[in-house]
Amino acid sequence: MFDLLHIGGGSAGSIIAGRLSDNLNDATILLIEAGGHGYDIFNIPFLGPLKQMSSIDWQYTTIPQKNSCFALENNVSKWPSGKILGGSTHLNYMIHLEGDVNDYKSWKDPHSNDWDENDINYYFTKSKKCFSNRQCKFKIDKGSVNVRNSIHSTKLSDAILDAAKELGYSLNDLNSKTSTGFMKPFLNINEMGMRWTSDQYLKGVMTKRKNVKILTHAIVEKILLLNNYEAYGVSVRTICGQSLTIHANLEIIVSAGTIGSPKLLMLSGIGPKNSLHESNISSKVDLPVGKNLKDHLTTGLDLVILDKHLFSYVDLMLPSSAYEFFARGKGPFTSGLVDVVGVVRSSLMGKFDGKNTSPDLEFMVMMAGVSSDQGVFMRKSMGISQKVWENYFKFFTNESVVSILPVLLHPKSVGEMNLNPNDPNGMPLIDPKYLSHENDVFTLVEGIRTIRKITKTKSLADFGVRFNDKKFPGCENWKFDSDEYWRCYVKHLTLTVYHPVGTCKMSEMGIDGVVDYNLRVHKTNKLRVIDASIMPTLPSSNPNAVVIMIAEKGSDMIIENHNNRFSSCSIRDMFITPKVCQIRRMSTTI
Template sequence: MSEFDYIVVGAGSAGCVLANRLSACGRHSVLLLEAGGSDLSFWIWMPIGYGKTFYRRSVNWMYQTEPVVSLDGRTSYWPRGKVLGGSSSINAMVYIRGQPEDFEDWKAMGNPGWGWDDVLPYFKRSETNDRGRDDWRGDAGPVHVASMDRDLHPLCQEFLAAGDALQYPRNPDFNGATQEGLGFYQNTAKGGMRMSTARAYLRPARGRASLSVETRAHATRLLFEGTRATGIEYRQNGRLQTARARREVIVSAGAINSPQLLQLSGIGPGALLRDRGVEVRHDLPGVGRNLQDHLAIDFLYRSKVPTLNDQLYPWYGKLWQGLRYVLTRRGPLSLGVNQAGGFLKSRPELARPNMQVFFSPVSYTKAPPGKRPLMNPDPFPGFLMGTQPTRPTSRGHLEIRSSDPLEPVAIHPNYLDTDHDLQEMLEAARLTRRIAAAPALAKLIETEILPGRQVQSDEEMIADIRARAGTVFHPVATCRMGPNPACDVVDARLKVHGLQGLRVADASIFPTVTSGNTNAPAIMVGEKAADMVLADAS
């Protein structure tokens, strides 16, 4: 049995951060376990390649939820990274921290040290913003955050002009003084290539004697002596291995796999574990509960003017843009698909934005989830707009199906379980139509393909939402941080309630989902967790 000071389970958005920071001083030995393999893949490093990796089992857990009653019994496809870098290696790369009020809410829920003034230094420490440093942004961190302005499609300017007509403010930086307004997204990228946490944090640390990285290492259960976590059991190359942690085990396997590992190890709702044939080590009801995710509705338009479809659909267009990318790291293949968008209030009386809008100058017909990659746009000019309510109130859960660590968990998203969430989805659809009807865009639209102009009444739009709304891939909160062991899983220092030597540090600890994309806050959690671990070791 090998021994280390710290064992980090999961080389994802938070796990790579922890591996780097904990091993940096050289005094502590760190083992990083990752169930997937290397991130050295063209489809991972090329930004637009995420459409391929979203459906590639070699780098993706490719989860499916249970049927969702409120979505007409449809299942929801949940890609999650199974590769160095985790979901930061396969996501759409949009860099959004959330609103300051999100973190003030976390603090108010009984989590001292997690307010906006507490977390802002970690956001700044983690990034190098290509626009430079200011009161809100950093310029010396591992994660490079890139502006896409020079390669944006001209249609993005028409989207902003539509917002101008509706008197929506323009916002040059959604991560600056305020989040509200429309503008251009920044991506986690550098030199036209994806900036995952594997590239940002792990690659610079791989040569350290203090860091060991094991890939294709699927954690199967945590090891204990009494109530203290002492190590990990994992399966690698068909063999069962164990490793011992002298100080701590830190679970950073993500919002799906972290609660799964805890439940497999006997930590979770006692009745559930007994029913699944797992011996209860610590009855902790909140493990796997409080699941939150963002749900969005997309509108698809046929355009009177050329869009990215015209560049990327023909074989010669693919060839030209491919050569352009290989030679210059420029062009549409160097960007994410969501080029413009922003954060708006669906009603003027609201205190802060409650909607996130995405504008994509490309359109495509999605394949059935998990069947084939989404690489080809439509053979006609088109574009997409999507809107998601940022702070849903519905809560789902996930649970192991059996004691088999290789069996995927049962995921119950429970979307649209509250009247509030259904009303906000309706407002999201109305907001999208409002922007499309503004003169700058209306003059470019030949027809609304989906849902189509025949859908007009509230009842018709709600039916369309139930038929088409989909996840934006932001699951969080399944090992929620909070002071109450009856419903929370970790305390404000990310220690699992009632146990020693065990922390959870990833998006699963979010008390509530943040207002926007979740990768940047997950990286922040890794940074803050590393400081906590090192402080407790001193």
């Protein structure tokens, strides 16, 4: 028996477990993680994306897409997700951006100040551990996440920033109130130049606190509900095949990610009634779990070619690069592989619905492309088909390519995920419905045209930049550079940016919410979800910093709740107002 059971020790989960351990002196906490512990030697920054499709990756895939991904094997998009303590902070590109203030207007609790601008900014600030005033406006050393400016960059990075200025874009700190413009990104790197992962914070807390235990290599198969309402324990299967039932005295927190969290809820009988019946699962709580799936999309790999050699993966293998990193914490080993980011408002923003005031395009500049590693890794991790490799990317393996990727920040296309009726415990059916809304195609095409403008600037003239004009397989019948050609191109080369959110949406019950504004699952008690799955909308940024912010706020909600010893509720409390239910003192132990 533990006071708190926490499922998932990933990006959010490790932060939450650490904060709860540090602030709930008399509470016992068990963190259950499907993966294992990582090793510091693998926290070399540039290695992160290279660990995708490995044993520490869940290796999710979508179902075949009808309107997109035609250049990928079987029209399927690969979705890496960390299966390790620290989760996807081991796999991502380490970019720390906080989005635009307009992103969060729809998040606010209509009945309180929770999730308003000031509240969200407070938790962004609280989360950061910074090493200079540049990242945080003032130095902070008690945050959970390391944030610092990029250590390594190239001359081309500076030239692209100059090119952005030449086109009229400003150079700004994108984590300030001015969240549009271009910059070298802030990264999650520690003072030694190593990749920061969220389990590092938890392990630091555990050196001085003994009230949290970690069970690794264990799969939670079901959340146990009393009277189809109150969460009181979990069924767990260990790596040895042992089945365990573990009880929670106070609360169960789910932080299994945008795919893992809704899957677990549905396996427990919490989800859309009809979908559960298709999987022969008894419906206990009818909620829109798995709906509202949203993801950032990109395209445009290897569209920029240089006459000059700038960077290759061979450069990373040089002894001098290793020495510079291990001796000084500098050099190309510290690269997150994205050297410049830009966030802009396209000319199409608000044209279709007149509502969204957030930036709708991001640009991520990578000093490499799919062809840079001769097809050894990037092609396979992205799922590029053999046919497309042979007829397109293979031609650039001896070129110096750069990828300026346009990222669709607020797609109109909304997907869903469901259990596989033939194997509910297996891989779920993920359908993001990429590019099912034509407006998404138009916005990405504008992004490509912006890239072409960048390549024509005087700032890049010294690099011998040219735009790749080879026709993409499947789009040969269209005139190159016509709108029809680029629409075809986008529908073929459709790529995830690994930012799925929203499948356990935070909103009011009866609308489309799965959790309330305290992150408690509707129609249940003693059960919360705290991770990227609760986001109502996508941020205008890479969401890693937002996930950490959610973890910090969710932690404070639990701490406040349990410091006041708000009680558990029985089935009769379904007919009592929530406030009455919450102030009952706990009198029983399940």
